[in-house]
Amino acid sequence: MSELPGRDYPIEKATWQLQQVCEHLPTRPISVWDSEYGCAPFVLKTTNIKADILVRLRSNLCLWGAPPAYSGRGRPRKHGDKFKLNEPSTWSEVTQSIEVNHAKLGRLKVSLWLDLHFRKTATRPMSLIRVERLDEQGNLRVLKPLWLAWVGEQMPTLEEVWQLYLRRFTVDHWYRFLKQRLHWTLPKLSTPKQCERWSDLMPMMTWELWLARDIVADNPLPWQKLLVNLTPGRVAQAMGGILAAIGTPARSPKPRGKSPGWKSGQPRQRRIRYPIVKKTTTRPRKEQPESA
Numbered sequence: 001m002s003e004l005p006g007r008d009y010p011i012e013k014a015t016w017q018l019q020q021v022c023e024h025l026p027t028r029p030i031s032v033w034d035s036e037y038g039c040a041p042f043v044l045k046t047t048n049i050k051a052d053i054l055v056r057l058r059s060n061l062c063l064w065g066a067p068p069a070y071s072g073r074g075r076p077r078k079h080g081d082k083f084k085l086n087e088p089s090t091w092s093e094v095t096q097s098i099e100v101n102h103a104k105l106g107r108l109k110v111s112l113w114l115d116l117h118f119r120k121t122a123t124r125p126m127s128l129i130r131v132e133r134l135d136e137q138g139n140l141r142v143l144k145p146l147w148l149a150w151v152g153e154q155m156p157t158l159e160e161v162w163q164l165y166l167r168r169f170t171v172d173h174w175y176r177f178l179k180q181r182l183h184w185t186l187p188k189l190s191t192p193k194q195c196e197r198w199s200d201l202m203p204m205m206t207w208e209l210w211l212a213r214d215i216v217a218d219n220p221l222p223w224q225k226l227l228v229n230l231t232p233g234r235v236a237q238a239m240g241g242i243l244a245a246i247g248t249p250a251r252s253p254k255p256r257g258k259s260p261g262w263k264s265g266q267p268r269q270r271r272i273r274y275p276i277v278k279k280t281t282t283r284p285r286k287e288q289p290e291s292a
Helices: 009-022 040-045 158-180 192-211 232-237 239-246
Strands: 030-033 052-056 062-065 082-084 096-102 106-117 126-134 146-151
Touching: 009 040, 030 158, 052 158, 096 158, 106 158, 126 158, 146 158, 158 192, 192 232, 232 239
Parallel strands: 030 052
Antiparallel strands: 052 146, 062 082, 062 106, 096 106, 106 126, 126 146
16 A cells, blocks of 8 residues: 555556466466456556457557568658558458357357557557457447457467457456445445455355355345346345345344443554545547658
């Protein structure tokens, strides 16, 4: 708690965690990241980490292609043509494109571009992947496609690499469940140790809900329909019956009375006060046109 978390704090924390994990793995792993880490600082900070990265990109990002061959005059160029994800007119020719029929997602079109980079990561190129969901007529079924970037060594085949990101959705929905249903971020705890202890309870509660899914009876609210396959939220809603049956190890409440107060001679210490972290939103800078 000596330093306040700044704008790059999540990236630094994630980079440190990835480095620690890779030191104990026998083989080079493939790590999957959401769009918060699809930026130049994260790509730069993971340069020396022995891990392949598959990261989701926001649809309003701007990438750059490989520079042309050196003409022999002036400084060699670092960037090629602009590649803006939400402007198809700036896209270069597709390197590879396939169509697959997924069991759950239906008809998909997967496209691949090579040798693209962020403006600040010209020395670390990446492969760009676009996943589109199509209907039976070949039109877009979902307006916003999925943009992915591969950064690392040999990329798996195009049929396989985009499916690796499907594992990320389970993690994202689990974090949402912790925050909304299990109130992960609701308590205003005083010390980092208390925060870590509360966070350690989240996986334990998740496993308890998973193990109780077959022994609870659905207890829907008046406006809810009965479910056969209970969701984790519905299991948590029905846990009251199990808790009433097994009881509680807590002692019975004591009768109300006058508190004895602070013990005589016991030293008092002021509570440690931590500075308040205020996060502000910054508007994206307007790109300046390059001089000829």
